[in-house]
Amino acid sequence: MAEQIVCFVIDKLIQLLITTEANLSRDTREGVRFIRDELESIRSFLKDADAKAAADGETTNDTVKTWVNQVRDAAFSIEDVIDEYLLRITLHHQDIGFIRFFHKTIRLVKKMRSQDGIVSKVDRMKELVRDIQERRKRYELSSIDQQGRDNAEKTLPWHDPRVASLFIEEAEVVGIESARKELTDLLVGGAPRRKVISVVGMGGLGKTTIARKVYDSLTVMDHFKCYAWITVSQSYRVEDLLRTVVKLFYNSRKENFPEGIDTMDEESLIRKSREYLQQKRYVVVFDDVWRVEFWEAIEHALPDNEGGRIMITTRIQEVAHFCKKSCFVHVHHLQPLPPNKAWELFCRKAFQFELEGNCPPELKDMSLDIVRKCEGLPLAIVCIGGLLSTKVKVVSEWQKLYNSLSSELGSNPHLTILTRILSLSYHHLPYCLKSCVLYFGIFPEDYSINCVRLIRLWIAEGFVKLKKGKTLEEVGEEYLTELIHRSLVQVSKVYIDGKAQSCRVHDLLREVLLKRCVDSSFCHVLSEDDSTFKPTIRRLSIDISPSDALGGITQSHIRSVFTFNQGEWPESFLNTLSGNFKLLKVLDFTDAPIKQLPKYVGDLYLLTYLSLRNTKVELLPDSIGNLQNLETLDLKQSLVYEIPAKINKLVKLRHLLAYYRDYNMEFCMNTERGVRIHEGIGCLQALQKLYQVEANHRGIKLIKELGKFRQMRKLGLKNLKSKDGRDLCASIEKMNHLESLDLSAISEDEVLDLESISTPPEFIRSLYLRGRLEQLPSWISNLQHLVKLVIFWSRFRDSPLKALQNLPNLLDLRLGQMGYDGGQLHFEEGGFQKLRYLGLRDMEGLNSLIIDKGVMPVLQEFHIGPSPQLKEVPSGIHHLQNLRYLGFYGMPKEFARHMHPNNGLHYWIVKHIQDVRFGYKFGPRYDVYERHSQCES
Known part of the structure; x- marks a missing residue:
């Protein structure tokens, strides 16, 4: 963790040099560059130290740990100095003209060269990093550099915990029957060509276990002439890997290894392997x-x-798919155990030596809570069940373990x-993604x-x-996708x-992430059990009453505050935030029961x-313009309805x-209300999302200004009038990056x-x-990237379907309160070859x-109604085979009458549409029929 903090500070130092170089003296610039270079040297050492800690199960000696903690604290101190300097610069930029700004900046720079200014602080930072470097040399910590390099040339040590997965007895394996059969069939069947079968899933899901059971089965062994099992892990040398493969193939046929194999280079080993495997399954x-x-x-x-078969187990989807470039690949995504199998496995482990593997009634509720906590992860069920098998079978003991599971994970040898x-995937991440995944520790359980x-x-x-050519949002989406593909993050x-x-x-x-968050000062969750925090903590997640949190909040270097408690919010707490957290960057009050922002929120200049999502706040203070x-x-x-005019000062605003x-x-x-915004917003040219604004408040002037938003990705306008059309169209045409457009007229009868x-934006x-x-509008049928289309309150002369039916990527079509002749x-x-969702809502005139x-060959959901004139079931509905x-x-x-369960037509529809569910509403009554229950009976 210390490595990414140091990298983060290095980036800030570089940014400081770029953005404020004119304000820094020559000596100060040189000092900042010295600190940057020294931190770069320290970063290289930290990377090796982290690699060794990961390989050794984080059993690095105490001297190294102490030094790493000192590095982290020093990096935090340097970050504080940078942000405090930027805060003072920002503070002196507020509400002054260019000439006053110029003279004030000169006076400010002179002031910052005083004993209390940036010069003395940079000097102290230089001494700080010098001391850290000297301390490393004094305690001969540089030897870890070599240890880290040596470690990169070999696989994980002999005590690798994954080895246990290779020797699980058949009786201990639960819930893999169908997956084992599928993988066995893939290995022994299929086309007579080389095939790769990839088993993908998060750590602890049982990939190694199921692969080993398939590999060891007689069906597989009888089918192949030679075979090999190799544990690859995070570190390996290609020559050693190839040498192991060749030796295992020879060994499987009880043949002597080829002469000189231990000295062969990579090319010779490849040739030897190909030569040996010719004409062999x-x-x-x-x-x-x-x-x-x-x-x-190895390919x-x-x-x-x-009949050549290769099986790969991995946590990373990209690894699983990479082989596709040169051979057929089947990717099997291993799933968590279903609840019944998870319960069966838990009982086998927790009660393996008593009660004949059955859970006593008094422990059942507590046991079910523990199993739910494991979320179908076999390794977690086995470890926690094994630990509980050593405990006294009373509710209090089991409740104690459940409540203290977080601390037990960090200390109990059973776990x-x-x-x-679980930590291996984290260790394998590049530093920029480590902070991103730690962010999940901020949010509550199951969030x-x-x-x-x-x-x-x-x-x-x-x-x-x-990244060049991409917005920060696009790069962030890449980060999230990679975390998902690495099986660290689950899509909900x-x-x-x-x-x-x-x-x-x-x-x-x-x-696991929570413990790492606290150890590294990344984040602290304020809860009833732990309401104090270290002064170096960077983020606060408040899960207790704000009144209780007040005692622990003093002058602080907190950068982010999140709130997840719905209790009463005293005004004093809000004022404490704006008064004590001057370096705050993130303030997330989502769902908090607050009614107003503190008057001095504008003092948080670095925010x-x-x-304020889903709060009771009605007004934004004018000081918002200071942010x-x-x-x-x-x-x-x-409840904010009016945006202050001073919003126009927020030139960095993106959303x-x-x-x-x-x-x-x-x-x-x-049903939906936008906000009123003043004219003059055209200066906010960084805006990417503006959603939703009431266009009638400032009229044509506002609509014309929209044309200045060349970076706009999502735009929502309400209360549009017919006379706005020409200017609105002119503005929209200039938004070349627009992806989402939401336009609502001022009334149902107002023409859009x-x-x-x-020439509409092509990426809508x-x-x-x-x-x-x-x-x-004719241009809609030319939107090649259109995925979702919603049209309400239109009165078409002709059916719009012909103009829409050939849109190549349309997945979701919703038409509502629409009428037309016929x-x-x-x-x-x-x-509609790709349409998956079709909604026809409030179609009063629809009779056929x-x-x-x-x-619509792939349509999955179809909603109709109310349609008071539609008296018969849609003709040809049975053609929708994927509904x-x-x-x-x-x-x-x-x-x-046509849809009554006893009616033959109802049964006929069910018979022709597999797995369909019916729901229809007559007045207040809503009936749902399941195909496999009432429908077929």
Whole structure:
């Protein structure tokens, strides 16, 4: 962890030199460069120390640990000096003209060269890093450099905890029957060509166990003439790996090794392997592969023989897929144990020596809580169950373990293997991703965080590094994707196009991350059990009453504050935050029961992220204009309606998110309210998201200013009028990067005039149009990247389906309260080839719905209603062979008779649409029929 903190500070030093060089004296610049260079040298040592700690199970000697902690604290001190300097510079920039700014800057620089200024502080920092370097040499810690290099040339030590997975008895294995059969069939069957079978999953899921059981089975052994099992792990030398493969192949046939094999180079070993495997069916398992380069190292040693099979186990999806460039690959994503199998495994371990493996009734509820905590992770169930088998079988003892599981993971020898296995993936991360994954320790247990919110937070913290040709948001999305592909982060919910919408980490991995967060001063969770924190802590996650937290908060170098307690919020707590946390960068009040911001929130000049989402805050203080480093202002579901004019000063603002939706109202134009914003916002040219703004507040002037937002990705406007159309279209055409557009008219009868757009932004993926359209704008049918289309309150002269049916990437189509001459919708053959979701809502004039064969072949969800004129089941609905949900709502009595469970037509529909669920609503009554229960009976 110390390595990424040092790297982070190095980046800040470089940024300091770039952005404030004119304000620094020559000696000070040289001092900053000296500190940067010394930290670079220290960073190299830390990287080796971290590698050795990971390899040795974090059993590094105390001298090294002490020195690493001193490095970390020194890095924090340097960061504090930088941020305090930037704070003073920012403070003197407020509300002054250029001439006054120039003269004030001169006076400020002179002041900072005094004893209390930047010069003396840089000198102290230089002495600090000199002392650290000398201390390392004094205690001969440099020897670890060599140890680290030696470690990189060999696999993990003999006490590698994963070895135990190779020797699990058959009776101890639970819940792998179907996966074992599938993998066995893949090995012994299929085309007579070389094939790779990759088993992917997070640490502790049982990849090695299932691969070993398949490998050892008689079915597999009888099918191949030679075989080999190699544990690869994070560190290996290619020559040693190839040499091991060749030796194991010879050994499997009880043949002597070829002469001189121990001195052969890489090319000779590849030739020897290919020569030996010619005309032989072989199987080789490479267990625990971490690098994508692995396949390039061994693929030529394994010829494309008839029946050649390679199995790889890995935590990293990219490793699993990398082999596809040169051979057929089947990727098997290993799943957690289902609840019944998890319970069976737990009982076998916890009660293995008594009670005949059965859980006593008085322990069942507590045991079920423990099993749920393991979330189907076999290693966790085995380790915790094994530990409980040594405990007295009383509820109090088991409750004690459950409550103290976090500390037990770090100290109990029964759980060491679990902690180390879960930690391996963390150790293997590049430094920029380590901070990103530690961020999950901030959020409560079982908390799923929106992916977009998470990425914005990473950016606000400075974790995301800019790449040429990409926005920070795009780079952050790459970071998250990599963490998902490394099996560290779990996707909780996906958008219709498969992109992650929300994510979380396994509860036990979170416990491991939490301990690392505290040890490294990354974050501290203020709870009833632990309401004090170290002065070096950088982030606070408050999970207790703010009143209780007040006692522990004094003048602090905290950078981020998160709140997750719904208790009463005293005004004194809010004032304490703005008064004591001057270096704050992130302030996230999401869901907090607060009604106002502290008056002096504008004093937090370094703030980059402010969230008031789902709070009772109604007004933003004028001091918000002082937050000139603010990048994200999240006001969703707050009561803020008027944005102060001083928002125009926030030239770094990238995301302004503000609307309020009343979920108690029936769906209509007034269900959702935007915010009022003053004209003059055209200076906020860094804006990427502006959602939602009431366009009628400043009218044409505001709409014309929108054309200045060339970086805009998501735009939402409400209360549009017909006369706004031409200027709105002109502004939209200038937004070349626009991906999401949401436009709502001021009333259901107001025309949305969008005909003037001739060249729409080509990357639009989501389009929401709420207002009267008499015909579908022609440019919509040219949106090649469009994924989601929502149109409400239109009055088309002709059906819009023909213009939409050939959109190549349309997945989600929702039409509502729409009318047009004819009353019939006809989905014609060949159209909507990728559509997965179709919603037809409040279609009052719809009296006939026809679905041709071959249309919407992959449709999964279909919602219709209320449609009071639709009296018969849509014709051709049985063609939708992939339908999983079919909903009819608010239909007439005639339709209801067709859909009654006792009616033959109802049964006929169920028979033709596999796994379909029915729901339809008549007045207040809502009935759902499951295909495998009432429907078939």
